Amino acid sequence: MYVSLGKWHKKTFSAMNVRIKRFEDEIRKIDDMVSNGEYDGIVKARRKALVSSCEKSYVRKEIHWKHMSRSRYATDMDKNTRYFHSVASAIQRNNWIEALMINGRLVRNQTRIKIAIRSFYKKLYHQKDSPLIGFRDILMNRITEDEFAELERIPSCVEIKEAVWDCESTRAPRSDGYHMNFIKKCWDEIGEDFTTTVLSFFQSAKLPRDSNVAWAALAPKFIGATEIKDLRLISMVECVYKVVSKVLSRRMRRV
Structure with missing residues (x-):
């Protein structure tokens, strides 16, 4: 959406x-x-x-x-x-998309532009069945057993807090209206509940439905962009989703 x-x-x-x-x-x-x-x-x-x-x-x-x-x-x-x-x-x-090239024609109708953009990304991100290809045996380098265990370990409260503080504070608010600065400023009041929510993902491998919502916007790569490929897709996810991603990326960065 x-x-x-x-x-x-x-x-x-x-x-x-x-x-x-x-x-x-x-x-x-x-x-x-x-x-x-x-x-x-x-x-x-x-x-x-x-x-x-x-x-x-x-x-x-x-x-x-x-x-x-x-x-x-x-x-x-x-x-x-x-x-x-x-x-x-x-x-x-x-950032205003005044006109867009659709089927070889320059269209300025905002309703048609929205429909064309929606159809483009719906087709682009459509999930397709793909064959299962094994690649484990041809890897040149493999992580060690200790690194494997470290990647799958349930994060500690300290690790989650470090991930929160590693997130940029002044980014635009997510779809819930909050940004990371709010989480940091109110950590003494909401830190325990926030940590519990993040931990529940690692324990159940499931996210609450409202935590898996992203606001998407298109930013032109240059002034006067008229084709969809010239627009950069930016997604703003909620704070819980952001911290879960940060915990995983910080771990993978070590290996």
Whole structure:
């Protein structure tokens, strides 16, 4: 299933702006009440709560634009400046698929483009029966018994935590809305449950259905790409799936 991340970001950002405007309007009303002499403990507490909520929304807005900018140089910056907006807007323009070559014709209808892309990848990743070919006896090098045992060992809690910290923190959120920075920041609260979930895969060889969901997006390899082969498929998987893959890749890297 291919989902437009642009629509998701736009919807999220729109809701964020509405929430900030509502906070600012309520603060302005309270300030008008204060100007007219209407001020007590309840009004004071209400204004304090609104200011706190508004400040948190400002921070979320900055983080949103930082993710949208996708720039390494924006990682350590702390202001919602024009730089973030210009980088994010430029990337969105470059990633927009305006036209696509379908059956030798340049098509600009977005519905037809979506159908063509979906059909292309459905055919490309269609599973086919393949003959079983044995290759074990012709391998030049083989892993040792100890390496074999190490690859199949149930991971420890420490190994899972190391895999979590080995994942990039500021990547775009997965389909569940969370990225790895959330897992790291809240490890004391959710680390035990998260570890249990990852371990359950290695014990049962099964993933919960909602953990095996990926958001897919197409990024043009260059500006003006018009053919499907010129589009790079990017899949964003959920945190549990990401950590399971990281544990396996870290082990295989040793051998």
